[in-house]
Every structure is written in C-alpha cells, then in structure tokens.
Amino acid sequence: MIQFYAPDINETLTLPESEAQHCIKVLRTRIGDTIEVIDGKGMRYTCRLLDDKPRHASVEIIERFPVLPVWRCHITVAIAPTKNIDRMEWVVEKLTEIGVNRIIPVKCRHSERKEIKIERLERIAVSAMKQSLKATLPEIWPMTPIDKVISELNATQRFVAYCDPTIPRLSLAKEYNPQSESVVILIGPEGDFAPEEIKAAIDAGYCPVTLGDNRLRTETAALVACDTFHIISQLTQ
Amino acid sequence: MIQFYAPDINETLTLPESEAQHCIKVLRTRIGDTIEVIDGKGMRYTCRLLDDKPRHASVEIIERFPVLPVWRCHITVAIAPTKNIDRMEWVVEKLTEIGVNRIIPVKCRHSERKEIKIERLERIAVSAMKQSLKATLPEIWPMTPIDKVISELNATQRFVAYCDPTIPRLSLAKEYNPQSESVVILIGPEGDFAPEEIKAAIDAGYCPVTLGDNRLRTETAALVACDTFHIISQLTQ
Numbered sequence: 001m002i003q004f005y006a007p008d009i010n011e012t013l014t015l016p017e018s019e020a021q022h023c024i025k026v027l028r029t030r031i032g033d034t035i036e037v038i039d040g041k042g043m044r045y046t047c048r049l050l051d052d053k054p055r056h057a058s059v060e061i062i063e064r065f066p067v068l069p070v071w072r073c074h075i076t077v078a079i080a081p082t083k084n085i086d087r088m089e090w091v092v093e094k095l096t097e098i099g100v101n102r103i104i105p106v107k108c109r110h111s112e113r114k115e116i117k118i119e120r121l122e123r124i125a126v127s128a129m130k131q132s133l134k135a136t137l138p139e140i141w142p143m144t145p146i147d148k149v150i151s152e153l154n155a156t157q158r159f160v161a162y163c164d165p166t167i168p169r170l171s172l173a174k175e176y177n178p179q180s181e182s183v184v185i186l187i188g189p190e191g192d193f194a195p196e197e198i199k200a201a202i203d204a205g206y207c208p209v210t211l212g213d214n215r216l217r218t219e220t221a222a223l224v225a226c227d228t229f230h231i232i233s234q235l236t237q
Numbered sequence: 238m239i240q241f242y243a244p245d246i247n248e249t250l251t252l253p254e255s256e257a258q259h260c261i262k263v264l265r266t267r268i269g270d271t272i273e274v275i276d277g278k279g280m281r282y283t284c285r286l287l288d289d290k291p292r293h294a295s296v297e298i299i300e301r302f303p304v305l306p307v308w309r310c311h312i313t314v315a316i317a318p319t320k321n322i323d324r325m326e327w328v329v330e331k332l333t334e335i336g337v338n339r340i341i342p343v344k345c346r347h348s349e350r351k352e353i354k355i356e357r358l359e360r361i362a363v364s365a366m367k368q369s370l371k372a373t374l375p376e377i378w379p380m381t382p383i384d385k386v387i388s389e390l391n392a393t394q395r396f397v398a399y400c401d402p403t404i405p406r407l408s409l410a411k412e413y414n415p416q417s418e419s420v421v422i423l424i425g426p427e428g429d430f431a432p433e434e435i436k437a438a439i440d441a442g443y444c445p446v447t448l449g450d451n452r453l454r455t456e457t458a459a460l461v462a463c464d465t466f467h468i469i470s471q472l473t474q
Contacts, residue, residue: 070450090327097457132452173471212471213307215369220334227464232472234410234449 002027003130004037009045013059020057023049034062040129040137042066067135071099074182075229078104078149079222080189083112091219092121096128096138100226104141106149110191116143146197149186150204156180159209160201161221163192167199172209172225178233185209185225190218239264240367241274246282250295257294260286271299277366277374279303304372308336311419312466315341315386316459317426320349328456329358333365333375337463341378343386347428353380383434386423387441393417396446397438398458400429404436409446409462415470422446422462427455 004019006012015023015037023029031052037045037059044067047059077100081088088105095103103125105116118140129137157180159172176183186193186201193201202208211224241256243249252260252274260266268289274282274296281304284296314337318325325342332340340362342353355377366374394417396409413420423430423438430438439445448461 094457094460097451097453098461099451131454171471171474173468212467214334214336214467216334217368220331223331223460224335224464224468227461228468230449230451231410231461231465231468234408235469237408 001036001133003044003133003135004035005040005126005130006037007040009037009039009047009059009061010043013061015057015059017055020054024052024054024057035059038067038130038135040126040135042068042136044135069099069101069134069136071230071233073178073180073229073233074101074155075099075226076102076104076153076155076182076184077187077222077226078106078153078184079187080108080111080218081105081113081116081143082218083190085113087217087219088113088116089121089124091222092124092140093128094223095226096125096134097132098223098226099134099230100138102139102141104149105143106146106186107143108146108189108197109194111189112191114143118142146193147200150201150206153184155182155184158184158206159225160186160193160198160206161209161211161225162188162198163215164195164198167195167208169208169210172211172228173232175207175209176229176232178236183229187218187222187225238273238370240281240370241272242277242363242367243274244277246274246276246284246296246298247280250298252294252296254292257291261289261291261294272296275304275367275372277363277372279305279373281372306336306338306371306373308467308470310415310417310466310470311338311392312336312463313339313341313390313392313419313421314424314459314463315343315390315421316424317345317348317455318342318350318353318380319455320427322350324454324456325350325353326358326361328459329361329377330365331460332463333362333371334369335460335463336371336467337375339376339378341386342380343383343423344380345383345426345434346431348426349428351380355379383430384437387438387443390421392419392421394419395421395443396462397423397430397435397443398446398448398462399425399435400452401432401435404432404445406445406447409448409465410469412444412446413466413469415473420466424455424459424462
C-alpha cells in the first residue's frame with residue numbers, strides 16, 4: 001500500500017504538488033482511481049482522484065478512518081544531535097519507524113552540534129511515516145536548551161541516560177513501567193552530559209538510567225531506549 | 238580510549254599497516270608510548286610501541302587480558318541483505334555495536350540482492366567493534382541460501398520473523414528465554430519470506446515470531462530483534 005501525505009487534505013481536498021507529482025507522473029494514477037492519503041494527525045482517507053494535473057490534483061474523500069499508533073504510551077526522545085548530520089537523520093527515520101511521538105533536539109554543554117535545521121528532519125519523518133504505514137507524524141521541536149527540556153517537560157516517567165559511571169544508574173528496562181501514560185528520555189551528546197546537567201535532571205525528578213553494559217553511540221542509544229519502551233510493553237499485552 | 242585492531246598481534250607483535258598509519262601518522266604515537274590493541278577474538282593487549290615506522294610498527298606486549306562480551310547468549314542474526322547496500326552496512330555497524338556474535342547474509346526467493354561482498358561489511362564491523370570498546374569481532378558469513386541456514390544452524394532457540402499475517406506468529410519478546418545459551422533469528426527480505434520458506438523453517442523447529450505491531454524495514458527488524466534479546470536479558474540480571 002502506498003500512502004500519500006497531505007496534512008490539509010480534509011480542508012483543501014487537493015494533494016500537495018510534490019505528492020501529486022509522485023502520484024500522477026511516477027505512479028501514473030488516473031482520474032477515477034482511488035488512493036490512500038494520510039494527514040499526519042492520525043487520519044487516513046480513501047480518496048478518488050478527480051483531476052490528474054500535478055498542480056491541481058483534487059480528490060473526493062470516499063472514506064475516512066482513524067489510524068491510532070500501535071503503542072499506547074506517549075514517547076518523547078530528547079537527544080543531543082550528533083556532529084555527523086547523517087546519524088541524526090538516520091535516528092529520526094528509525095525512531096519514526098519503530099514508533100515515537102515527539103523528538104526534541106537538545107543543546108547541551110558538550111554538544112558537538114549547536115544548531116540544526118528541522119525542515120529536513122521533518123521530511124525524513126514524513127517519508128518514514130508513509131513507508132511504515134503510520135498516519136501520525138512525530139512532533140519535532142527546534143533545538144532546545146537542556147535546562148528548558150528538564151524544567152518544562154512533564155510525563156508519567158522521565159529518564160536521563162548517560163555514560164558517567166560515577167553517578168549511580170538504574171536499568172531502564174527494569175525501571176520503565178509499561179502502564180505509564182507518557183515517558184521522556186534524555187540522551188546526551190558524544191561527550192556525554194556534563195555532571196551538572198545530570199544533577200539538574202535528577203534534582204528535577206528524572207530517573208538516572210543505563211541502557212545496558214554496552215557503550216553505544218548517541219543515535220544508537222536513542223533507538224535502544226525507544227525499543228526498550230516498546231519491547232517491555234509487549235510483555236504485558 | 239582508542240583501540241587498534243591487530244588480529245595476529247600475539248604472533249607478529251606488529252600492527253597492520255593501516256592501523257599503524259592511524260596510530261603513528263594521525264595520532265602521533267611515538268616509540269615508548271603505550272597503546273591498546275584488540276585481536277577481535279576476545280583479547281585486549283596493552284602494548285609499548287618499539288618502532289614508529291608505519292610499515293613496521295612493532296610492539297612489545299606489556300599485559301594481556303580477556304574482554305568478554307557483556308551479553309551471555311550467543312546471538313546469530315541471519316538477514317536477507319537489503320537492495321540498498323547502505324542499509325545493510327548500517328545494520329552491520331549497529332548489530333556489532335549493540336552486540337551480536339554472528340551475521341549471516343541469507344539468499345531467499347524474494348531477495349532483492351543475490352550477491353554481497355563481505356570484505357566491506359567486515360571493515361565496518363571492525364570499526365564498530367573498536368568504537369564500542371569490544372574485543373570480539375562478529376563472524377560474518379558469505380551469502381548463504383535460506384535452506385542451508387535452516388538445516389545447518391543449531392541453537393537453543395531458533396526464530397523466524399516475517400510479516401505475512403496469514404501464518405500465525407508469537408511475540409519474540411515473550412518467547413525468548415533469557416536463559417538460552419544461543420539463539421538464531423531469521424529476518425526476511427523487503428518482499429518478506431516466501432510462504433514455503435516460512436513453512437520450511439517452522440517444520441525444522443523454528444518458532445514463528447513477530448517483533449510487534451509496527452511495519453519495520455528489514456534492517457530495522459534485525460536491530461529490533463537483537464535489542465529484544467538484550468533487553469529481555471537485562472530483566473533477569
């Protein structure tokens with residue numbers, strides 16, 4: 001099944017031009033054919049193509065139905081973007097694919113990357129959402145300072161993952177409660193969080209965790225953390 | 238800590254030229270300096286550099302000690318290589334980083350890629366092993382037909398993961414027993430295993446599994462499966 005992304009389909013009844021190009025020029029969809037359209041907000045629409053000009057690909061909605069995420073817990077991954085942008089783009093693709101609700105690029109003291117353009121990350125998330133047959137786009141925040149993330153995010157459980165072995169850590173797999181309605185996990189930069197950042201998170205109520213005994217890259221840690229939430233949740237289903 | 242890879246260090250007492258180049262030209266290590274060397278077979282050596290010519294970087298071994306994997310279960314991931322080679326290279330990097338003992342590229346009926354050069358995959362695994370501070374290189378097999386994989390691999394638990402919802406599947410997270418000494422997981426190609434391949438695996442005693450309700454790409458499925466073994470094991474530690 002191919003899904004087209006049209007965030008405003010319900011109002012405009014028209015595909016955005018890039019999606020229309022793909023639909024009409026590449027896949028050769030014709031007037032009267034039916035297509036599946038998602039809005040990134042949890043709705044899927046079965047539509048009939050009324051006009052096959054890429055600049056004005058209008059549709060008629062035949063059926064609309066909600067496509068809920070397959071996981072129940074609202075997951076936020078707050079991650080210091082990697083120096084190598086490919087690795088950050090990769091993690092956005094993979095987090096979207098395995099299932100996440102919100103991705104927050106975090107600026108830390110040891111961050112190798114202090115700025116990030118989120119438009120490209122959003123395009124990657126759209127592509128991964130379509131490919132993995134979801135209908136909800138993860139929310140991607142602009143770069144946010146760590147102190148703001150720590151103080152402003154609320155969740156049933158909040159975790160901070162780091163490498164520094166001198167500050168005691170618990171096991172994320174054991175601490176995560178699959179009944180939690182929402183979780184936040186903070187993942188530090190290549191050089192780890194500064195000790196005062198870890199302390200600030202713990203003082204604010206974050207649970208200090210390790211993801212296991214392996215040394216993981218930043219982007220791998222984000223993925224393993226998100227996998228941990230999904231896998232532990234499956235045990236109770 | 239930087240690790241250099243010299244598979245025959247114990248016999249040759251010399252760094253391979255590419256490693257010696259990095260050690261001497263890039264990192265400017267000098268005669269008398271100590272370096273850490275791994276052999277990919279589970280041993281780490283603290284060495285003193287005796288000669289700083291890149292073509293003949295001889296060393297003296299000061300200390301040798303075993304570095305065991307941090308996981309106890311022997312993990313084999315048998316995966317149909319993706320059409321896009323970048324995705325296959327990426328999964329080799331990530332599996333090595335999160336911890337795997339053996340990677341087997343599998344040729345299936347629906348495989349998009351029928352041949353693969355493993356030399357480049359081995360270089361990627363070496364790099365990931367060094368970076369993640371391991372001392373054991375995963376074994377990488379050449380491309381192997383699915384029927385050979387099914388009939389020849391032995392393990393305490395063997396799993397076949399697929400998408401086809403018409404053949405009943407269990408949950409990998411629930412079925413994996415963290416007391417198992419060894420596991421094998423089969424991951425199919427982009428177009429999934431053929432039904433007769435799934436049947437052959439089940440007939441041979443493989444447990445049919447799903448990795449959850451998400452639709453995952455081949456390379457993501459391999460990573461999530463390997464994560465499942467590690468995360469479930471952590472619950473019993």
